Amino acid sequence: MGMKSDIELIKDGKRLDGRGVNDLRPITIKAGVLERADGSCYVEWGGNKVLAAVYGPQECLPKHIASPHRAVLTYRYNMAPFSVEDRKRPGPDRRSIEISKISKEALERVVLLEKFPNTMIKVFVEILQADAGTRCAALTAASVALADAGIPMRDLVTACAAGKIGGEIVLDLGKKEDNFGEADVPVAILPHTKEIVLMQMDGQLTPEEYRKALDLSIDGCTKVYELQKKALRERYVEGVD
Amino acid sequence: MMREIVIPGEELSNEKDVKPGFGTYRDADVIRSSVFGVVEKINNTIRVVPLRGKYIPITGDYVIGIVTVVKFRGCFVDINSPYIGFLPTMREDEYRIGDLLLLKIVDVDEVYNVTLNDPKRLYDGKLIEVIPVKIPRIVGKRASMLDILRKGTNCKIFVGRNGRIFIKGTPDEVKKAEKAIRLIEREAHTTGLTDRVKAFLEGKIKESGNNGNEK
Numbered sequence: 001m002g003m004k005s006d007i008e009l010i011k012d013g014k015r016l017d018g019r020g021v022n023d024l025r026p027i028t029i030k031a032g033v034l035e036r037a038d039g040s041c042y043v044e045w046g047g048n049k050v051l052a053a054v055y056g057p058q059e060c061l062p063k064h065i066a067s068p069h070r071a072v073l074t075y076r077y078n079m080a081p082f083s084v085e086d087r088k089r090p091g092p093d094r095r096s097i098e099i100s101k102i103s104k105e106a107l108e109r110v111v112l113l114e115k116f117p118n119t120m121i122k123v124f125v126e127i128l129q130a131d132a133g134t135r136c137a138a139l140t141a142a143s144v145a146l147a148d149a150g151i152p153m154r155d156l157v158t159a160c161a162a163g164k165i166g167g168e169i170v171l172d173l174g175k176k177e178d179n180f181g182e183a184d185v186p187v188a189i190l191p192h193t194k195e196i197v198l199m200q201m202d203g204q205l206t207p208e209e210y211r212k213a214l215d216l217s218i219d220g221c222t223k224v225y226e227l228q229k230k231a232l233r234e235r236y237v238e239g240v241d
Numbered sequence: 242m243m244r245e246i247v248i249p250g251e252e253l254s255n256e257k258d259v260k261p262g263f264g265t266y267r268d269a270d271v272i273r274s275s276v277f278g279v280v281e282k283i284n285n286t287i288r289v290v291p292l293r294g295k296y297i298p299i300t301g302d303y304v305i306g307i308v309t310v311v312k313f314r315g316c317f318v319d320i321n322s323p324y325i326g327f328l329p330t331m332r333e334d335e336y337r338i339g340d341l342l343l344l345k346i347v348d349v350d351e352v353y354n355v356t357l358n359d360p361k362r363l364y365d366g367k368l369i370e371v372i373p374v375k376i377p378r379i380v381g382k383r384a385s386m387l388d389i390l391r392k393g394t395n396c397k398i399f400v401g402r403n404g405r406i407f408i409k410g411t412p413d414e415v416k417k418a419e420k421a422i423r424l425i426e427r428e429a430h431t432t433g434l435t436d437r438v439k440a441f442l443e444g445k446i447k448e449s450g451n452n453g454n455e456k
Contacts, residue, residue: 057295059325119323147248148293150276151294154266155249155273192252228248233246236246
């Protein structure tokens with residue numbers, strides 16, 4: 001964000017990769033890709049490649065974090081060393097700890113944790129390839145993986161970002177747009193109630209621009225939700241006699 | 242009867258006289274699904290049977306457990322669940338670590354302390370594990386499917402509600418029974434399964450029926 005460049009991010013209503021201002025990058029979602037995990041999901045979102053695995057509910061370890069009122073949810077967002085242009089030093093850093101925390105809080109809103117006291121549900125998300133918007137792709141994958149594991153939830157969580165590039169509000173920033181643009185607003189919602197469970201902003205927007213970006217990202221979330229739904233349905237071919 | 246796959250949050254009904262059953266919740270005027278599963282509407286109750294999930298102990302269930310810790314007053318038993326079972330015993334030396342038991346759950350309290358009773362040792366057979374939510378399908382209505390399996394393979398089959406199945410028989414019979422059980426597990430969400438299992442046991446179809454396979 002905010003890096004200086006002479007690239008023209010928007011030209012005649014078209015973006016660098018040929019998208020219009022309201023277009024998402026191509027997204028593919030596949031549920032149930034891992035044999036060992038209780039639930040799993042693989043998402044390709046433009047250049048992002050994200051793998052999510054869910055374990056649980058299982059015995060809560062270490063025992064002192066267990067609660068007799070609800071299950072404990074853990075979320076680990078991790079970037080592979082080879083996911084970015086320069087090698088990333090492996091292990092959690094300031095950024096991934098923050099993303100893990102806010103994504104966990106987003107999922108705690110939907111998972112019916114009170115059904116499984118004294119247990120823990122673990123969510124692992126690995127970013128295999130990063131291309132801007134990984135926290136949204138990760139959360140989208142994680143909620144499909146949770147549903148795939150058969151864990152009761154109020155709703156899925158759907159995430160999508162909007163931002164400002166070249167003075168215009170656009171949906172789903174790509175890598176160059178993120179680096180050289182003016183603002184990025186990742187949003188996660190519950191598709192049925194439109195309740196916001198995650199919202200951040202990087203860069204600067206006026207209140208009007210912010211409202212426009214929020215509405216646009218919610219529209220984007222609705223499109224992503226349809227793909228999540230399709231991915232889960234495709235896992236089981238319906239037996240019709 | 243409806244057999245439709247739904248995902249969490251999906252609206253199931255907005256009729257006033259319909260009651261929310263297992264796997265559903267009421268959100269203002271509508272009933273929504275809380276799990277990824279198959280919708281079933283019986284009388285006025287709508288419920289969703291999940292396609293996957295862990296076994297949660299319920300009083301009265303029969304389960305197959307493995308002894309993991311032996312204490313003076315009883316032993317802790319792994320029951321293939323997030324919760325551990327406790328089997329009270331009179332003496333310390335009644336069971337040893339690794340013993341396989343068929344048990345009855347006699348009590349489950351609000352924080353899921355599980356008390357077991359009625360132990361029966363299982364030996365000389367093969368233990369297999371399936372997804373616990375598929376067990377009702379493997380047993381069938383009034384154990385109809387289980388009867389078919391037992392008759393078709395000549396095996397003694399003990400089914401735990403926790404997804405563990407113990408099979409006793411000759412090696413070939415056990416192999417056949419396991420394949421039949423895997424077929425049911427894979428195609429549990431489809432209809433006309435009884436006939437396919439019968440056909441499989443009679444050798445008319447190969448194990449990989451492609452009707453509604455889990456991908």
